[in-house]
Structures are given as C-alpha cells and as structure tokens.
Amino acid sequence: xxxxxxxxxxxxxxxxxHVTLRCSxxxxxxxxxxxxxxxxxxxxxxxxxYEKEERGRGNFPDRFSARQFPNYSxxxxxxxxxxxxxxxxxxxxxxxxxxxxxxxxxxxxxxxxL
Amino acid sequence: xDQVTQSPEALRLQEGESSSLNCSYTVSGLRGLFWYRxxxxxxxxxxxxxxxxxxxxxxxxxxxxLTKKESFLHITAPKPEDSxxxxxxxxxxxxxxxxxxxxxxxxxxxx
Numbered sequence: 001x002x003x004x005x006x007x008x009x010x011x012x013x014x015x016x017x018h019v020t021l022r023c024s025x026x027x028x029x030x031x032x033x034x035x036x037x038x039x040x041x042x043x044x045x046x047x048x049x050y051e052k053e054e055r056g057r058g059n060f061p062d063r064f065s066a067r068q069f070p071n072y073s074x075x076x077x078x079x080x081x082x083x084x085x086x087x088x089x090x091x092x093x094x095x096x097x098x099x100x101x102x103x104x105x106x107x108x109x110x111x112x113x114l
Numbered sequence: 115x116d117q118v119t120q121s122p123e124a125l126r127l128q129e130g131e132s133s134s135l136n137c138s139y140t141v142s143g144l145r146g147l148f149w150y151r152x153x154x155x156x157x158x159x160x161x162x163x164x165x166x167x168x169x170x171x172x173x174x175x176x177x178x179x180l181t182k183k184e185s186f187l188h189i190t191a192p193k194p195e196d197s198x199x200x201x202x203x204x205x206x207x208x209x210x211x212x213x214x215x216x217x218x219x220x221x222x223x224x225x
Contacts, residue, residue, distance in 0.1 A: 042217050043201075043213070100146050103213060105159070
C-alpha cells in the first residue's frame with residue numbers, strides 16, 4: 001500500500017507570492033494534519049482536518065489556510081510568502097484524527113522563499 | 115503551554131555502544147507520547163506510541179519507556195544504519211489535536 005504522498009517535492013518562490021502544497025493520505029485514512037519544520041527544529045503543528053472539517057489549528061498567521069476534499073486529500077495554501085516561510089512542509093495522515101491515532105508522515109515539500 | 119525537551123541535542127556513539135535518549139515533557143493531560151525517526155530531507159518515520167506511565171515497547175534494537183515526566187529511547191548495540199534524528203512528540207488532552215514535538219536528538223553511529 002502507498003504511504004502518504006506529497007507534491008511537489010521541491011518549490012522555489014519569491015517573497016509576496018502564494019503557494020499551494022498537496023497531500024494524499026494513506027488509503028482508508030480520513031484525517032490529514034499539516035506541519036512546518038524549519039531546519040534544526042522539530043515539526044510545528046499548523047492544521048488538522050477530519051471529514052473536510054478543520055479540527056484544530058496551531059499558532060500560525062491567517063496567511064496559512066488549508067482544506068480537505070471529499071476524497072480526503074488536502075491542500076495547504078500560504079499567501080504573501082515571507083523569507084521565514086522557507087521550511088519543509090509535512091503532511092501526516094491518521095485514521096480518524098482522534099486523540100490516540102498514530103500520525104504517519106509523508107516525505108514533505110521543501111519550500112524555499114527568495 | 116505544552117513543552118517537550120529532548121537531550122542530548124547530538125550524540126556520537128561507536129557501533130555496538132548502547133545508550134539512551136531522553137524526552138522530558140510538560141503537558142496538560144497526556145494522551146500519548148510518540149517516537150519518530152527522521153533521516154535527512156525525509157519525513158518522520160513512526161517508531162512507537164506510549165500511553166501511560168510504566169509502559170514499554172520494543173522494536174529490534176530500540177526500546178521506549180515512559181514515566182509521568184519523561185520518556186527514554188534505549189538503543190542497544192547500535193549499527194551505523196541507526197544514525198538519524200530521533201524525534202519525541204506528545205499529544206495532550208486539550209487544544210488542537212496536533213502533536214507537540216521536541217527538537218530531536220541527532221544520533222551518529224560510527225563503524
């Protein structure tokens with residue numbers, strides 16, 4: 001079975017632009033979470049979606065938004081990019097997004113903002 | 115605010131030299147503690163979930179334990195392929211259902 005897939009693998013943008021990152025969860029998983037990982041740090045929680053509804057949001061500005069589609073795939077959108085948005089963006093899927101569900105991570109999208 | 119602190123930040127061992135990594139946490143109502151392994155430029159790979167103090171789990175050369183304030187990842191007779199960054203994360207009772215991660219321990223096993 002395929003694991004979590006993310007696209008694109010790498011992305012280079014300039015300040016002020018917007019970006020859309022995509023994620024497909026493990027088959028049968030209905031919850032998707034997004035994390036930002038800056039070099040040398042642990043991942044930081046951005047959003048969790050379950051059954052197309054936002055379940056939780058981390059401490060990120062409104063420039064960050066996400067949505068989940070009927071097939072459970074998800075998009076993360078970032079507007080008005082800043083240099084500080086350069087990071088590895090990770091998507092994780094879990095069965096139902098419950099409190100004890102294990103989150104399985106994809107390979108990530110490396111975003112570089114110039 | 116939930117906090118996770120991992121130590122040491124980096125650890126260099128000889129092949130076969132056993133050691134332990136520490137994860138200290140402060141959370142409001144722990145629901146689960148997770149260990150992940152991350153290779154450079156890749157996503158974290160799930161290793162273990164621990165739910166309550168006293169619980170232990172093993173997988174090959176790795177063993178994870180949990181107390182009320184910290185977790186240990188014991189590595190027995192490590193091999194070079196065990197070199198990676200090991201991340202600890204907690205899921206707390208309140209809040210957003212996201213995981214709170216530590217900064218990780220960068221482990222290097224020299225042949």
